[in-house]
Amino acid sequence: MKCYFSSMNKWFKATGVALAALALSVPQLSADPAADKILAKARIASTLQTQNLMGHIRKDGKKVPIALYLRKQDIQFQYYDGKVWNKFHMRFKDGGGQLFELKDGKTLKFDKNKLSQSIMNTDLSYQDLAMSFLYWKKATTLNQENIKGQKCDVVRLDNPGGEGDYDVVHAWVHQKYGALMKVVGYKTRDGKYYRAKEFAVDKLMKVGKEYTLRTMKVDRYDPNSRKLLGSTYLEFDKPKAVRKPL
Numbered sequence: 001m002k003c004y005f006s007s008m009n010k011w012f013k014a015t016g017v018a019l020a021a022l023a024l025s026v027p028q029l030s031a032d033p034a035a036d037k038i039l040a041k042a043r044i045a046s047t048l049q050t051q052n053l054m055g056h057i058r059k060d061g062k063k064v065p066i067a068l069y070l071r072k073q074d075i076q077f078q079y080y081d082g083k084v085w086n087k088f089h090m091r092f093k094d095g096g097g098q099l100f101e102l103k104d105g106k107t108l109k110f111d112k113n114k115l116s117q118s119i120m121n122t123d124l125s126y127q128d129l130a131m132s133f134l135y136w137k138k139a140t141t142l143n144q145e146n147i148k149g150q151k152c153d154v155v156r157l158d159n160p161g162g163e164g165d166y167d168v169v170h171a172w173v174h175q176k177y178g179a180l181m182k183v184v185g186y187k188t189r190d191g192k193y194y195r196a197k198e199f200a201v202d203k204l205m206k207v208g209k210e211y212t213l214r215t216m217k218v219d220r221y222d223p224n225s226r227k228l229l230g231s232t233y234l235e236f237d238k239p240k241a242v243r244k245p246l
Helices: 008-013 033-047 126-130
Strands: 050-059 062-071 074-081 084-093 096-103 106-109 138-147 150-158 168-174 180-189 192-207 210-221 228-236
Touching: 033 138, 033 150, 033 168, 062 228, 084 126, 138 168, 150 180
Parallel strands: none
Antiparallel strands: 050 062, 050 228, 062 074, 074 084, 084 096, 096 106, 138 150, 150 168, 168 180, 180 192, 192 210, 210 228
């Protein structure tokens, strides 16, 4: 897959995200204030934007229209099903990330049992979009690694309730800018990791003064057989310039 990170430092200042899978052994966990500070930077880098994005989710040649409205710590996500836009609202605060469904003029708390549910028979789930792992309380630093020549802190996060696709997430966070360089979701069994999801950013685009996602590939795996079950692409269009009225 082609890499488009030609101007790395500028892209890290926004919300550059490169996601891939890597199998690691399970370490012992302890209270880690350093991990909390690293994650605080990642939350800011991932949500501190104001953008309107239109695009689609693509799988096996089929496209589902999608819209994403970012207002700093408030994000609204929509996808088109038949003749109806299904709307969801994500709120990111210091206390955690919350996901709501907007239906019949009402704001309803999203059923956590549906977090791993597929969106329109694709490999993308609601948990993937909500980025709730950034707010899991049990976190610890693992080590430091270089990704594309950039220094990163590697943080492990444990799913507090066990809901969704992953029990554990490993996140590679850029030391200077807080951008997520890699994120890996695993199921765990007998002290071993079994890859469940792999995310990989293919392209970024510049919108105003910020860089944001243009194309991301999502691979879903069977944690037991480790076989690839399917691939889905999340693709956004570059916003067109709007002429100001006279």
